[in-house]
Amino acid sequence: MDVLGIDACGKQGWTAIRLTDGAYAGSLVDVRLDALIERAGGVAAIAVDMPLGLVEKGWRSADLEARTLLRVRRSSVFLVAPRPAWEESDYAAAGDRCHELTGHRLSRQAWALAPKLLEARACWLADERIHEVHPEVSFYALAGGVPMSHAKKTWRGQMRRRQLLAAAGLVLPDELGEADVVPADDVLDAVAAAWSAYRIALGVAGRIPEVPELDAEGRVVEIRY
Template structure:
């Protein structure tokens, strides 16, 4: 049975997962699954799962977020705004957005209020955090990634000029995914029902990083990763530009 890896992104229908067989790069399967546990427990049983979601929550955090975000943001030029600062654990676990803002205003936790887009993914962050705390064996399989960092790495370390939802931005990203060796039918094809085109591209970018990690070509920011109070790794992974496919 071949070893598989997976790239994962959140989408309206749940989580979009792109699986690839390491011994046969032409075998790529894309589907929607309800949660990260279902992806890890899928028939492919991916050895590495690269997911676009913060992992490793700080008890306290500064204005720029975790070290991971502070290190990655300067690498992304015009795309730096896509890297939200991760809130403290207490704020992420607040009962609702009003409570999260109130907590953020208390001294000692963080000097910023969570933005609406950041608040929208808090349920996903909590779900992944809970999964890794209750199933510690998965900590060696699940890695945090950021699609814009992945695409910059595939582009030789140069951030992409156009936003991902613009036609030109999608064309840039598809070209890089083709160069990485992903099948044309997957790169150019429609996303499965429940996902948007940019969700598919982000999952495929995460997949390329997962493949690189499995082959020993991944790098983390910071290196070595930080650890949160529960021992979870707090780092964003990507490929070194010279390790990206030609």
């Protein structure tokens, strides 16, 4: 059984790690998410590190609960603005709409993700194999319910994450192929997403929140792990 874990990776676009029966089976990189998914072919589940489901008002329960769970790593989960804010054409207007619907303005960091968020959301709405994940939640689960003590861009942080993946049977080769050009933290995030995708395909993945909210399109708003 093949699954795919995907992470956004700056100018390169998107990077994906494929697993076959839970073991590393290759990487893909593409500037377009739909093209990357098409190249992957018939995988059973696809996990993407990007907010996908959007609520109409207030903050998503998934983000609030994930922040509480991650404690020291809570800042890695940004609060996702309601759907109407993402329909605005510029940051100022999006911030105004977000304030109207949540009582707070949208952060510039969050708004910078708008193109990839909307790209990923379009793919999600068209393909039921796609699920939202968050790598720090996946690593939390891999560590037995313990948040990562060091950030993912630090040496200790990356070594700890690689150790956890190896303990779960995800041993990465020195040469990844297409993903050789991708920053190490993005690769590790994609592998963590792939681990969650495999759990989704097996029917054993967890979800935040336990009772998910619904998107305006009727899809669930949740983070899987």
